[in-house]
Amino acid sequence: MNLRLFELAEDPASPFPPVELALAEPEGLLAMGGDLSPTRFINAYRSGIFPWFSEGEPILWWSPSRRAVFRTDGVHLSSRLRRRLRNSGWTVRADSAFAEVVTGCAAPRDGQSGGTWITADMQAAYLELHRLGHAHSIEVFDGGGRLVGGLFGLSFGHLFCGDSMYSAESGASSLALAMLARRLRGWGWPLIDAQVPNPHTRRLGVETWPRAAYMEALANLRDLPTEAGSWRERFGEWPASALDDGVRD
Incomplete structure (x- = not known):
């Protein structure tokens, strides 16, 4: 049993320790240090690892x-929410407001105390990954063109790793997730990594898999052929009414 925390080497390309050596307390903590360079970031996600820390803490x-995972055919919206969204006049796009979505996700939630894990350094790292075509945002706009919510994360192979979502208007993040799932399913991508579950994602149908099951799926998906780059044209622009097909209760 691992009883110590690994400290990463300075070389961003250096390997991470095996995930099976993560601590039991705090649960899942594997390593500290390193940097937030694109090389390190992508290496981490391809290894089943993600960064999570607060301002003033080491990386x-x-x-x-246990890993939170959505099947792309398993995002659940209640009938009531689906009806409301379908009549909202909202539209969904990708990679047209990445920085704004990250900023929205970093903002404190109602009733939330303390800081955010999406620190200034993390935001800068995500912006660089987006510039390189590895990080993507899914955005929801109201009828007047105002951004009302969305989500962002990284992609490689045939896997999307979601990092955060937010809603400025109720239901916007649920719409972003549901439309992302629909588009990924159409591309033949079966899973969305959601890292750790919370009450909101549980209501939307997230599953919790043993680490070994997630790592097996990751190994099968991460090297499938895909191209880095903007999803703006590939994703398209979709009205919320398109939820009527393919999203089940």
Whole structure:
């Protein structure tokens, strides 16, 4: 059993320790240090690891024993929410407001105390990954063109790793997730990594898999052929009414 926290080497391309060596307390904590360079970031996600730390803490890297995962055919919206969204006049796009979505996700939630894990350094790292075509945002706009919510994350192979979502208007993040799932399913991508579950994602149908099951799926998906680059044209622009097909209760 691992009883110590690994410290990463300075070389961003250096390997991470095996995820099976993550601590039991704090659950899933594997390593500290390193940097937030694109090379390190992508290496981490391809290894089943993600960064999560607060301002003033060292960079901490995690691989929990239970992984939150959405099947792209398994995002659930209630009939009531689906009807409301379908009549909202909202539209969904990708990669047209990445920085704004990250900023929205970093803002404190109602009733939330303390800081955010999406620190200024993390925001800068995500912006660079987006510039390189590895990080993507899914955005929801109201009828007047105002951004009302969305989500962002990284992609490689045939896997999308979601990092955060937010809603300025109720239901916007759910719409972003549902439309992302629909588009990914159409591309033949079966899963969305959601890292750790929370009450909101549980209501939307997230599953919790043993780490070994997630790592097996990751190994099968991460090297499938895909191209880095903007999703703006590939994703398209979709009205919320398109939820009527393919999203089940």
